[in-house]
Amino acid sequence: MMALTTKEDLDSIKSWLKKGKAVALTGAGISAESGIPTFRGKGGLWEKYDPEIFANAEELLSTFRQKPERIVDFLSDLYSLLLQAKPNPGHFALAKMEEKGILDCVITQNIDDLHNLAGSRKVFELHGNAFHLRCEKCFRRMGLDREKLADLINKMNKYKNSKWKLLRLFSQFFPKCTCLARFRIDIVLFGEMLDYDILSKANQAVNNCSLLFLIGTSGVVYPAAQLPFAAKEKGAKIVEINNNPSELSYICDYQILGKAGEILPEFIK
Numbered sequence: 001m002m003a004l005t006t007k008e009d010l011d012s013i014k015s016w017l018k019k020g021k022a023v024a025l026t027g028a029g030i031s032a033e034s035g036i037p038t039f040r041g042k043g044g045l046w047e048k049y050d051p052e053i054f055a056n057a058e059e060l061l062s063t064f065r066q067k068p069e070r071i072v073d074f075l076s077d078l079y080s081l082l083l084q085a086k087p088n089p090g091h092f093a094l095a096k097m098e099e100k101g102i103l104d105c106v107i108t109q110n111i112d113d114l115h116n117l118a119g120s121r122k123v124f125e126l127h128g129n130a131f132h133l134r135c136e137k138c139f140r141r142m143g144l145d146r147e148k149l150a151d152l153i154n155k156m157n158k159y160k161n162s163k164w165k166l167l168r169l170f171s172q173f174f175p176k177c178t179c180l181a182r183f184r185i186d187i188v189l190f191g192e193m194l195d196y197d198i199l200s201k202a203n204q205a206v207n208n209c210s211l212l213f214l215i216g217t218s219g220v221v222y223p224a225a226q227l228p229f230a231a232k233e234k235g236a237k238i239v240e241i242n243n244n245p246s247e248l249s250y251i252c253d254y255q256i257l258g259k260a261g262e263i264l265p266e267f268i269k
């Protein structure tokens with residue numbers, strides 16, 4: 001399981017953990033064992049729906065104009081996955097490490113809310129959260145009730161072939177903010193800016209950590225992929241946990257090949 005790491009390596013990582021706080025940067029891989037397919041892995045949602053279309057605001061709008069039922073299908077499939085997913089032992093181990101004072105925070109590229117559900121308290125969601133709404137202008141956020149969301153999906157499927165009924169439904173579900181702009185789902189789509197405040201807090205955390213866990217990310221999407229470089233420059237050790245090598249493996253001090261849900265619980269023993 002731990003192909004590149006010996007017992008001595010594990011002990012040495014544990015001793016680094018005692019020297020200061022660690023930070024975890026997670027990607028889709030940590031949620032794979034919760035049944036959510038990764039972005040670049042085989043199978044799953046992103047083979048059925050081209051991310052160039054379904055993760056891009058302009059393409060989404062133009063598809064909605066031409067074939068609203070495609071958007072309904074996509075949102076139904078996405079949310080039925082997300083609504084069913086439960087945190088796995090990897091998410092719980094990180095929450096436990098925070099509770100024990102070993103881990104400062106989790107920085108995640110995931111939108112699935114699973115770190116919060118597992119009990120992690122300090123979570124920086126670089127790409128947003130599918131269970132929040134965000135004002136598209138002033139970035140004010142509000143929670144999205146899971147039952148209300150399931151109800152929206154049901155209604156959307158009922159009105160699937162009527163663009164006008166869908167538009168009316170969306171205008172009820174996505175209210176206007178006090179700044180008069182509209183709320184939308186809080187997901188950062190391709191080509192969109194990250195929330196500056198969240199990104200700067202994530203930067204601050206990696207600049208002050210003694211060890212960075214790089215978990216289940218291919219390390220190809222920036223600015224998230226820049227964070228391990230910042231940590232390394234400040235002298236932090238980088239520990240990768242991934243069942244395959246990634247684009248960032250070469251900067252890691254330790255590489256643990258295996259599943260996050262099996263490896264992370266080792267650190268709370």
Ligand code: OAD
Binds near residue numbers: 039041190219243
């Ligand atoms: P990817 O799909 O690019 O990478 C997932 C990584 O997880 C791969 O390196 C896998 O080897 C690894 N992996 C799979 N199962 C694992 C497991 N059980 N345990 C540990 N590792 C496992 O996903 P991300 O790197 O998260 O952005 O992708 C980054 C961003 O690309 C996403 O947040 C998304 C996308 O564009 C936006 O939507 C803005």
